[in-house]
Amino acid sequence: MKKKLFAAAAAAALAAAMMAGCGNKAASGTGSAAEKKEETKAEAKTESPASSEAKVSIVCTNFAEYDFARAIAGDTAEITMLLKPGAESHTYEPSPEDIIRIQDSDMFVYVGGDSDEWVADILDSMDQSKMHVFKLMDQVDTVEEEHVEGMETEEEETKSEQDEKNLGKSQPEEEPELDEHVWASPVNAMQIVEKMSAQIADIDPDHKADYEKNAADYIGKIRKLDEQFQDITANAARKEIIVADRFPFLYFVKEYGLKYYAAFPGCASNTQPSAQTVAFLIDKVKEDQIPMVFHMELSNEQMANSIAEATGAKSELLNAVHNVSAEDFAKGVTYVDLMQHNAEVLKEALN
Ligand SMILES: [Zn+2]
DSSP: OHHHHHHHHHHHHHHHHHHTTTTTTTSOOSEESSOOOOHHHHHHHHHOTTOSSSOEEEEESSHHHHHHHHHHHTTTEEEEESSOTTOOGGGOOOOHHHHHHHHHOSEEEEOOSGGGTHHHHHHHTSOOTTOEEEEGGGTSOOOBOOOOTTOOOOHHHHHHHHHHHHHSSOOOOOSOOBOOOGGGSHHHHHHHHHHHHHHHHHHOGGGHHHHHHHHHHHHHHHHHHHHHHHHHHHTOSOOEEEEEEEOOOHHHHHHHTOEEEEEEOTTOSOOOOOHHHHHHHHHHHHHTTOSEEEEOTTOOOHHHHHHHHHHSOEEEEOOOOSOOOHHHHHHTOOHHHHHHHHHHHHHHHTO
């Protein structure tokens, strides 16, 4: 039902965009990196997308993508994040304005997983002949979502989601679900930045050297993080973390050889834990003498706090970098900053 309404809204938005000749581009955006484009400029861009006057426009769905694009092309491109700073990413749905932004962009960056499933329908309805689409999950090796002991499964919901899908578009979907949080591993992040930089340079060859230099600088910073994580995990007293929240850290723990327990899989829509789940995690914390329990960003933190209270462990933030608060967004906080925080708390949690 929701999907049908949404498809109708998308179609209406596209029709409006076409009639208005893309002049709507400056519609109230929150996560815009640069100043809003003036109407005349937007029209000029429509006529000659490769013109040297028009900035390359890059539209990203989440913060990690936005941060990478900003590091590579922040000076020469107009970069927009569709997710509003501070908003929860798993419940995001694009507004008609967002759809117009995607349609008008030179490059559209998205994850390609469960939480931005809407993208496929949107792209199908668009003229993609001049669009460059960059899907994060195509840039690195993906792994299947895991369900470890004690984790709540979403069997019922998955089934009803599939029913909904079968009723709507006929997409035979029997493939295993891949974990979408590819960016949460710094090693993946380096690959993504490298490939994103190459694609931006293809769109805007005039600034190729800048993009390459910026990408190399940023990859250098991420490599330092990677080295820290390797060092921390190699010298840790224990190699286990407990996340009393969703678990978007699968690529991260696999990279650094950590064992984990968590309440929910990566992009679970349900985050109300059962008493059983909470009890399981409390037992684990006690049994394995875990000094710190994690929650992810923009979480209500309730579960981590109550487990901390029951066990004497600390409750701390482990950033999965889906999004940042409006305050951090305004401050210009980066993926590297957020991961640096992770390195500090991880060191404490593992020792
Ligand atoms: Zn997620």
